[in-house]
Amino acid sequence: MSRKLIDSGNNAAALAARLAGIDVVAAYPITPQTPLTEKLSDWVASGELDAEYVAVESEHSALGVCIGAAAAGARAFTATSANGLLYMSEQLHWAAGARLPLVMCVVNRGVGAPWSVWNDHQDAMSQRDTGWIQLFCRDHQEIVDTVIKAFRLAEAVHIPVMVNYDGYYLSHTYMPFELPEESEARAFVGPYRYEHALDPDHPENLNSVTLPDPRNDSEGNLRGGYMDIRHNLQQELHRSLDVLEEIDAEFNRTFGRGGAPILDAYRTEDAVVVLVAMGSLAHQLRVVTDRLREEGVAVGVMAVQVYRPFPARQLVEALAGRGQVLVFEKGLSYGHQGALFTDLKSVLYAQPERPKIGGFIVGLGGRVIETETLYQQVREALDEGDDVASRWVGVQL
Amino acid sequence: MSERYEIRFSGAGGQGLITAGIILAEAASIVEGKHAVQSQSYGPEARGGASKSEVIISDGPIDYPKATIVDACLAMTQEACDKYANGIKPGGLLLLDEDFVPNIPEGDFRVVRIPIMRTAQEEIGRAIVANVVALGAMIALTDVVERESGLKAVLSRVPAAFKELNEKAYGLGFDKVKAAMAS
Numbered sequence: 293m294s295r296k297l298i299d300s301g302n303n304a305a306a307l308a309a310r311l312a313g314i315d316v317v318a319a320y321p322i323t324p325q326t327p328l329t330e331k332l333s334d335w336v337a338s339g340e341l342d343a344e345y346v347a348v349e350s351e352h353s354a355l356g357v358c359i360g361a362a363a364a365g366a367r368a369f370t371a372t373s374a375n376g377l378l379y380m381s382e383q384l385h386w387a388a389g390a391r392l393p394l395v396m397c398v399v400n401r402g403v404g405a406p407w408s409v410w411n412d413h414q415d416a417m418s419q420r421d422t423g424w425i426q427l428f429c430r431d432h433q434e435i436v437d438t439v440i441k442a443f444r445l446a447e448a449v450h451i452p453v454m455v456n457y458d459g460y461y462l463s464h465t466y467m468p469f470e471l472p473e474e475s476e477a478r479a480f481v482g483p484y485r486y487e488h489a490l491d492p493d494h495p496e497n498l499n500s501v502t503l504p505d506p507r508n509d510s511e512g513n514l515r516g517g518y519m520d521i522r523h524n525l526q527q528e529l530h531r532s533l534d535v536l537e538e539i540d541a542e543f544n545r546t547f548g549r550g551g552a553p554i555l556d557a558y559r560t561e562d563a564v565v566v567l568v569a570m571g572s573l574a575h576q577l578r579v580v581t582d583r584l585r586e587e588g589v590a591v592g593v594m595a596v597q598v599y600r601p602f603p604a605r606q607l608v609e610a611l612a613g614r615g616q617v618l619v620f621e622k623g624l625s626y627g628h629q630g631a632l633f634t635d636l637k638s639v640l641y642a643q644p645e646r647p648k649i650g651g652f653i654v655g656l657g658g659r660v661i662e663t664e665t666l667y668q669q670v671r672e673a674l675d676e677g678d679d680v681a682s683r684w685v686g687v688q689l
Numbered sequence: 690m691s692e693r694y695e696i697r698f699s700g701a702g703g704q705g706l707i708t709a710g711i712i713l714a715e716a717a718s719i720v721e722g723k724h725a726v727q728s729q730s731y732g733p734e735a736r737g738g739a740s741k742s743e744v745i746i747s748d749g750p751i752d753y754p755k756a757t758i759v760d761a762c763l764a765m766t767q768e769a770c771d772k773y774a775n776g777i778k779p780g781g782l783l784l785l786d787e788d789f790v791p792n793i794p795e796g797d798f799r800v801v802r803i804p805i806m807r808t809a810q811e812e813i814g815r816a817i818v819a820n821v822v823a824l825g826a827m828i829a830l831t832d833v834v835e836r837e838s839g840l841k842a843v844l845s846r847v848p849a850a851f852k853e854l855n856e857k858a859y860g861l862g863f864d865k866v867k868a869a870m871a872s
Contacts, residue, residue, distance in 0.1 A: 298715045298725070465754050466711050466727035468718040578752040663753060 294470045294547070301462035304432040304469055305371070305397050305455070306331035308439035310341050311477035312395075315366035315484070318346040318357035322376040323409045324459035325399040329371055351376040355383035355396070362392040363498070365489035367443065369394070373459060374401035374408075374415045381419060384452075388423030388525065390499050393446035393486065394453070395439065400571065400622075401459040402657035410658020411459040413570065416599070417623035417631050419454070423525055425532055426600040428570040429457040430556075432467040437549055440472070443481045444539045449532040450486075451525070460658070461572045472547055480546055529601040536598065554603045555610055559585060560592030564615040565674060566647075568636065570596045573620055573654070573661065580667045589674065596632065604639040611640065614647040618673055618680070620666065622655045629653075629682030650680030659686050693747040694833050695756045698823065699773035700765030700786075702740040705820030708846075710742030712824055716834045716842035717746045726754040739769040746833055761831045763823055764790055765805060784823075784830050784866065801830060803865040809858060818858035825862030830870070836863060 299307070306328050309317075317336070319329035335341035344366075346357045351372050358368035372380060377398055387394055402408035403415055416426060427442060429435045435457050442453040457463065472480075488496060497510070502518040509515045516524070533554060540553035558578050560566055565584075567577045574595035584591040594610055596603070611617050617640075619633040628634065633651030640646045650673050655661040665685060673680055696713065698706040707729055714727035724747045729740070743756040761782040764770035770790045774783055779797040787802035794800075803826060809819035821843055828839040840859055847855045 296719060298711070298718050298727075461728075461754060464729060466714050467751075467754065468714075468725065572754070575752040663757065 294472045294476075296468055296470050298466050298468045299432070300327065300464055300466055301432050301435055301457055302326075302328040302399065302464070303331055304435045305439055305457070306335075307471055308436045308477075309369050309395070309397075310335060311472060311474055312369075312440055312443045312481045313367060313478050313484075314341075314343050314369040316344045316346065316358065316361035316368040317370065318348050318354045318361070318368070319370045319372070320348055320351045320354050320376060322351070322373045324401060324411075324463045325371045325373040325376070325397070327463070328397060328399065332369075351379040352383060355380040355387065355394075358394050358396075359383060359387050359390065359392055362387075362394050362486065363390070363488075363490055365484065365486055365491075367447075367484040369396070371397035371399065373399045374403050377415045377419060378403065381422070384419055384422040384424060387452045389522070391450040391525070392452060393443075393450055395442045395446055396452065396454050397439065398454050398456045399459045399463045400456055408657035409459070411461055411622070412656045412658070413456070413621065413623035414656070416454065416456050417625070420600050420631065423451070423529070424600065425449075425451055425453045425529070425536075425598070427453060427455050427598055428596065429455065429462065430572050430575045430595060432462065432465075432469040433549065435462065436469055436471060437543065437547070440477055440481060441536070441539050441543055441550075441553070445532065445536055447482075447484065447486070448535050448539065449528055451528060451532060456571065458572045470547075470549070476546065480543065533598065533601055533603060533606075552597070554598050554606050556595040556597055557610065558593040558595070560594060560610070562590055563592030564590040565592075565618065565670070566611060566614050566616070567591065567593045567618050567620065567670065568596060568611075568632070569593070569620045570599060570632065571622070573622065576661065576663060577620065577666060579663050580670055583667060584670065591670070599632070602635050602639070607636060607639055608643065611636075611647060612643045613645065616650070616673065616677070617647045618650045618652065618670060620652045620654055622653075624653055624682070633682060648677065648679050651682040652680070653682060653684045654686060661686065692749075693745060693751070694831070695759040695761075696744045696746070696827060696831060696833065697741055697756060697759045697762045697773060698743075698827065699739065699741040699763060699769035700823075701769065702738050704740075704765055705817070706740060706763075706765070706823065707742045709820040709824040709827075710744045712842045712846060713744045713827070713834070713839065714746075715845070716828075716838040717744070720838040720841050721834055723748055724751050726751050728754050728756070739766065739772045741769070741773045761827065761833075763827055765819070765823065766790065767792060770794060782830050784826055801866060801869050803862075803869050805862065808861050808865065812861055813854060813858050815854065815858075818855060821855050821858040822862035825859035825864075826866040827862075829863040829866035839863075 544550040717725035
């Protein structure tokens with residue numbers, strides 16, 4: 293039997309990681325993630341969680357310990373935010389290249405300098421090219437369910453998974469959610485299996501120096517060079533979307549929740565205008581949609597739940613043929629424009645009739661995103677009825 | 690559109706108003722099965738500075754977890770009142786600790802005043818339960834959940850040894866507001 297409780301988003305993530313049966317946690321505190329790993333540390337200390345908690349001296353080491361643990365055959369978990377994630381960056385690339393099935397929560401926060409402890413998505417955006425799968429959550433129920441599914445996904449495709457949720461909006465807010473029974477969650481995730489786990493009886497040579505071209509291994513079998521190995525990661529990343537859908541379908545059958553793990557549509561059936569966003573912002577846009585619907589405008593929201601691998605086919609199916617697509621995002625590629633906006637345009641490029649598309653940068657470093665402001669922006673874009681270049685909304689000085 | 694009711698607890702950091710908000714959200718969501726969200730302000734202030742905790746209760750899903758315009762507001766200190774007793778819906782409610790908020794703001798809302806901190810200190814003997822007095826008071830003020838639901842949520846969060854203390858605090862806050870509103 294699942295139980296319903298009300299708790300913070302960080303505690304929801306901690307509870308889910310515990311349900312998934314983690315063996316090793318290595319983390320370094322950083323706001324707004326800290327309460328998550330503090331909770332795990334409490335449980336390890338009290339004996340409620342049978343896991344090894346490694347208190348490290350930095351985020352770089354935190355992910356390093358997780359990499360070692362996963363390679364040694366243990367289910368490993370960590371969490372971080374903002375500059376902590378960036379300090380891990382080298383290890384992020386390594387974990388994905390080494391195909392280690394880690395799960396990490398990133399409690400999204402603006403990146404310094406200047407310091408900000410408040411929310412935006414720049415931390416996750418800056419690590420989009422590391423080879424990790426990046427999932428985004430909109431509420432506490434999604435945090436719980438996504439963390440549990442993330443372990444299944446990571447271990448099925450041998451690619452690390454980053455579960456993103458908004459700092460403060462979700463991390464410190466209390467919302468009710470259903471928590472699965474431990475035995476059911478364990479059964480769903482299954483035992484940790486990593487076929488190349490380090491074993492002195494069966495030595496393997498892993499992640500050694502590659503050459504530009506394939507070469508024979510010590511047994512005379514032709515093995516890929518760097519480019520072949522990286523091409524394999526790219527293919528497997530694309531395949532992981534299908535695997536995620538299968539896992540989500542099984543989750544839905546088991547727990548009665550899910551059904552839209554890649555894109556989640558709200559009132560889009562007949563929508564001429566579609567608002568696109570990730571994380572809790574996508575929920576806020578529902579309020580804008582409801583208001584515009586009352587005014588007779590055919591609007592809907594498409595929440596992007598997976599940012600990497602980029603769900604190109606699904607987005608084209610969802611958005612080609614619409615009149616207008618407006619992308620709201622909390623991060624950007626500095627010197628260019630919003631990253632989601634750019635990506636979306638690139639997948640719509642090949643469409644014979646593409647929608648008019650607009651990009652909006654909002655809420656950097658926790659700048660308040662008024663629902664009224666979002667409404668006004670959408671209204672203006674509708675009146676203009678044309679493409680909108682990357683527009684910063686809410687700049688005050 | 691579903692009915693959405695927003696409540697703000699404000700006072701000094703360390704007074705336990707975040708907890709009061711969480712308990713109210715629990716009473717609404719877990720005890721009564723409604724939708725509820727509790728959120729906080731995250732300023733650099735910690736203990737001592739003005740702080741607030743907001744609860745949104747709705748019979749439908751809550752898409753946006755932050756308060757927009759509040760139906761009812763509590764202010765435990767003058768600083769909190771000056772900073773947070775704004776954005777109250779026309780015809781809304783404002784509860785003040787009568788000993789700590791001498792300057793009463795003017796506006797299109799009903800003001801109710803009771804001695805919250807003094808009740809905790811003198812009638813219970815423990816300042817620490819002022820937040821539970823405040824919670825009982827806000828539930829009496831707003832009727833947003835049943836009296837029993839609030840009590841159940843309070844008691845589910847305190848150790849056995851402190852149940853009686855908290856039940857008394859909750860009841861005093863509730864009764865004092867009902868009496869003040871009737872007079």
